[in-house]
Amino acid sequence: MEHDGILGRVEINRENNKLGFSVRAVDPSILTHEIFKGLYEYTLLDTSVPSVGEITDDEARIFKKKIESHVVEPLGFVFGPIIAEKVQDALTTYIENNKGHVAHLTNMDNVDAHPALTQLLLFKVVTMLPLEQFKDFYTHVLADTPLDSSFIKTLYTAKQNWQETLP
Numbered sequence: 001m002e003h004d005g006i007l008g009r010v011e012i013n014r015e016n017n018k019l020g021f022s023v024r025a026v027d028p029s030i031l032t033h034e035i036f037k038g039l040y041e042y043t044l045l046d047t048s049v050p051s052v053g054e055i056t057d058d059e060a061r062i063f064k065k066k067i068e069s070h071v072v073e074p075l076g077f078v079f080g081p082i083i084a085e086k087v088q089d090a091l092t093t094y095i096e097n098n099k100g101h102v103a104h105l106t107n108m109d110n111v112d113a114h115p116a117l118t119q120l121l122l123f124k125v126v127t128m129l130p131l132e133q134f135k136d137f138y139t140h141v142l143a144d145t146p147l148d149s150s151f152i153k154t155l156y157t158a159k160q161n162w163q164e165t166l167p
Contacts, residue, residue, distance in 0.1 A: 007025060007026050007027075007030045008023065008024060008025035008026065008030040008031065008033060008034040009023065009024050009025075009034065010022070010023045010034045010035075010037050010038040011023075021038040021039075022038075023035050023037075023038050027120070028084055028087055028088070028119075028120065028123045029080065029081060029084040030080075031127070032080045032081075032083045032084040032087060033080030033081075033084075035138075036079050036080055036083065083138075083141075083142065086141050086142060086144070087123070087138075087141050088119065090140065090141045090146075090147060091119045091122055091123060091126075092115075092119065093146065094122070094147050094151070095111055095115070095118055095119065095122060098152060099111050099112075101152045101155075101156075102118065102122055105121075105122060105125050105155055105156065105159060106118055106121035106122055106125065107121075108121065125155050125158065125159050126155070128155075128158040128159055128161070128162040129154065129155070129158045130158065133154050133158065137151075
């Protein structure tokens with residue numbers, strides 16, 4: 001992701017009469033902030049626009065400008081760190097309980113030597129999850145329920161599928 005002073009970005013996608021959004025960020029905390037903004041923007045678009053085709057590109061730019069201004073940005077900075085802390089706690093617990101698997105998933109020899117790097121690399125693998133499993137991850141995190149052992153298999157599959165897409 002090119003920086004140019006931008007730490008994260010959310011984009012609403014409108015294809016085949018379906019709304020969706022994608023986010024990019026430089027770290028898990030900013031990613032959480034951008035996901036929150038994306039969900040907020042998606043919810044507003046989904047509930048306020050009866051048909052996706054009824055919003056023009058100009059209207060979308062105006063809407064985006066409003067979203068980026070006074071409403072969502074502060075909310076993202078309030079809730080983003082709270083959610084990011086929950087993600088960090090969940091990943092820390094997961095790393096402590098699954099060191100061997102985490103070492104393999106992150107290609108780290110010693111996950112205890114660099115805990116922050118281990119966590120960042122594990123989160124990178126989490127971002128490779130298909131959307132439904134990514135939502136499940138956040139559901140567990142927000143509900144403060146532990147990630148079960150089946151999550152390891154899900155991460156291995158996601159990483160392998162992601163690697164298969166590389167040239």
